[in-house]
Amino acid sequence: MNNQNHSYYLIIDLEATCCDRGTVPRQEMEIIEIGAVMLNGNTWEIDSEFQQFIQPVRNPQLTPFCTNLTSIQQQDIETAPKFIEAIANLKEWTSSFPNNIFCSWGNYDKSQFIQDCKYHHLPYPFSAEHINIKEEFSKYLGVSKRFGMAQALEYLGMELKGTHHRGIDDARNIAAIYRYMLTQKRS
Structure with a gap:
């Protein structure tokens, strides 16, 4: 892995509108949570975190499937900023x-950002370079x-911390995996 030339690794996990019956086509899914951590490339510690719920506009009512999967409630998104403001907040951070x-x-996550930015007529907020940690x-x-x-x-013998399919918790867990990969020698 030749990824050690960056000062920070911006690890993001998104949650989006979803359903189990195909009533929300993939191209109409919208981001409802950005969970992000900034992993320091020198200390391998998380220096800062960002969490933002987003109010969807295409499908403003969450499906029971989506609520059960993500634990995100309707009231979490109803007063949240819309995508354009959320991206401005993320860029500022x-x-x-x-x-x-x-x-x-x-x-x-990259594909969903591209899709939502296109829909809202916003430029993609990151450089073209992206690390697929999976x-x-x-x-x-x-x-x-x-x-x-x-x-x-599980493979690494690490505990899943927080709630799976919550953006901020998954971002923290992904950071733990990446830290392990970049600091531990493979046996």
Whole structure:
């Protein structure tokens, strides 16, 4: 892994509107939570955290499936800022951390940002460079299998902390996996 030339790793996990019956097409899913941590590339500690609920505009009513999966309640998003304001808040927060690179577990988060930015006519808020930690984890282990985040934690003997499918908790857990990968020698 040649990722040690960044001062900060901006690890983001998104939650989005979803359903179990296909009533919300993939291209209409909207971000409802940004969970982000700034992992310091020198100390491997989390220097700062960002959590923001977002009010969806296409499908403003969360489905029971979405609420059960994410634990995000309707009242959490009803008074939350809309996407444009949330992205402004995120950009303001990240501006305090020079030389950061956007990382996520898989490519879903990057794709969802691109989709929502296009819908809201906003420029994509990150550089083109992105680290797919899910892919890096498989390379780290020398396997082709792709692990889910919870499976990766279990494989490493680490406890899943917080609530799975909550952006901020998953971002913290992904940071723990990435810290392990970048600081522990493979046996």
